[in-house]
Amino acid sequence: MNPDLYRDAAKGEIEPFNEIAKDELVSIATHEKNTVLHVNIASQQEGERVSTEFVEGILEMCPSLLLQVNDKGDTPLHVAAKCRHPAVVEVLIKFAKKQSRELESGVDWVRWMLLVENEEKNTALHEAVQSAAKGSVEMVAEILENCPSADHRGPDGLTTLHAAVICNAEDVIKLLLEKKKILTRERDRHGWTSLHHAAYLGHSNITSMMLKSEDDKIVALYKEDDRGMTALHLAASQGYERVVRRIIRHCPESYSIVDNRGWNARHFAMVSLRGGVLKSLLENPYVISLIHGRDKNGNTPLHVLAAAYRSDYRKVRESHLVVAALIATVAFAAVFTIPGGYKSDNGTAILRGNTAFQAFIISDTIAMVLSRSAVFIHFVLSFEVGGKAEIDSLVTAFISTMTSMGAMVIAFVTGTYAMLATSFGLAIITCFIGLTFFLLALCVMRRAFYIIE
Known part of the structure; x- marks a missing residue:
């Protein structure tokens, strides 16, 4: 890309591009295959309320730039989501809808744009969720509103709800639970639901939100991963006392579930060596009997405690x-x-x-x-x-x-x-x-x- 054109694109000055032919505009790109749209969107400060005049003007000149990807597989929508520019996201989606109506080719530009994955296997929705953790939920709402049937799978089978939990984005989780509650039952490639991730990371507030939103709490809590571990097992193994208390309070029956090795919640609590979790489980009348529970090798939680202490x-x-x-x-x-x-x-x-x-x-x-x-x-x-x-x-x-x-x-x-x-x-x-x-x-x-x- 010509250095002068690069600077003009970064500053949002559209006049120099008015005299460039459409075919030539498509071919203008940097070494990383960033088009003038990529350059303009990425050059704006993150989270800043930017002008969309340049984006709108360039798309009118050359609509195909909307679907152009750089060498990382990012479309302009990916870049806008990463840089937390909700106004640009809105413009890109509206223009895609306009193109779908005008061309009448049967191609859904919006759906294609939202389904395309970059080299990290992230869709624009995944990028928006991760950016929303820094304080911009509007982009997620915009994408869900315009394409509610979009594929929500990302790297390692992570859904957007998984990503929101990992990023500890509570506002995004509330939005997803309202519009896509079915995602609470989806698993990643390890068999973990979003509740598994919340428990493993110790996000007690998110755990409560998900338990309250789930119509069938028993199904949510008993949903085990590939190793038979529930959210309670993960929380106990990491020593998150507050999460353990909330899970047992919402579903007391969950304490008796064992994983593929025969380990119950007390076995996992012993591994953490956290006094708070051990005390919580000892004080709970439902869990006291688990101290004598044996796994498939005949080990009680006390055996596990001794081994963990020795290690x-x-x-x-x-x-x-x-x-x-x-x-x-x-x-x-x-x-x-x-x-x-x-x-x-x-x-x-x-x-x-x-x-x-x-x-x-x-x-x-x-x-x-x-x-x-x-x-x-x-x-x-x-x-x-x-x-x-x-x-x-x-x-x-x-x-x-x-x-x-x-x-x-x-x-x-x-x-x-x-x-x-x-x-x-x-x-x-x-x-x-x-x-x-x-x-x-x-x-x-x-x-x-x-x-x-």
């Missing part, structure tokens, strides 16, 4: 071991790259008489000894000691690692101070910044213990 315990040990080993390595290397360097004649430290340097050596030694001790404890724990001794050892290793981390910070601060003794102001500022680590660590630890409680 998480191993991950904690591995992460602690990595941190301790890293501190030990740095502390060991710091001794041989000491601040100030060595004397060339006898190899002793130049700053050995400096108080700050002496503090550096002591704190670095503490860091190395404690971190090495933590590494050794983790090595011993690899033999599956078990029992209270294992827990006590893990706590000891944790305290050693945390203390060595603090000692490393002190070593850095004192070593820096020793080197910057002649620049007192800079030394103080550096020490102050370094010591803020302890304030940050205190805040993080308090927050962590608050969450645990």
Whole structure:
């Protein structure tokens, strides 16, 4: 595309295009096969109320541009939906309806335009739904009103309702539930309904909306995916207490359903290791009996809890071991790259008489000894000691690692101070910044213990 024409299209100046023949106008495109319509629509700021004069004028000159796609498979309607331009969406649909009436060729331009998929397998309606999550529902309403029979399937078999749930677009969901309630029963390629997605993502308000809108709540809740998992199973496995409570309140019978492995809601709750969900299920009179329920392998929820705890315990040990080993390595290397360097004649430290340097050596030694001790404890724990001794050892290793981390910070601060003794102001500022680590660590630890409680 000629650079001048590109700029004119982006600015919405239609005069330069009036003298271009229709056949030539079709062939004007960028390297990405964007026509002047694509360029104009995409150049407007997202969500901005734009003028549609250029779009209307170009379509009158060359109607076929309405159905032209770029190399990503996007029609001008796709681009308008992505950029949240409801006024442009309305103009494009009205023009397509006009063409269908005037040509009388039997081709429904509106339906074709709404059914075409881009390379991501999204229709214009899917793009409109995703954009509506940012605050523009008008486009979705416009498309549904003009083509209520449009194919609502997208990538992975996702319907527009699936997409709206994933984007947490509550206003769009309300609209779809009013006009397309049947979509609540549609599954994606994994067998998930939109309620499955809402439960898995922890969207409690959307879950309530969908439960209230469903005429047959039992059918909606009992609809299982390819693995036999219901929305309640997914919410419990992710630890979403509020969603679990709302599902059980709307349909108490759903607690007894098991998946293909024989897992009930309590099995899934144990996997999440979330205290709130476990408490909710323990307090619920309908669910108490599930604690003794066995899956096909004979495992009760308590067996699953033990396995989940052991798995998480191993991950904690591995992460602690990595941190301790890293501190030990740095502390060991710091001794041989000491601040100030060595004397060339006898190899002793130049700053050995400096108080700050002496503090550096002591704190670095503490860091190395404690971190090495933590590494050794983790090595011993690899033999599956078990029992209270294992827990006590893990706590000891944790305290050693945390203390060595603090000692490393002190070593850095004192070593820096020793080197910057002649620049007192800079030394103080550096020490102050370094010591803020302890304030940050205190805040993080308090927050962590608050969450645990």
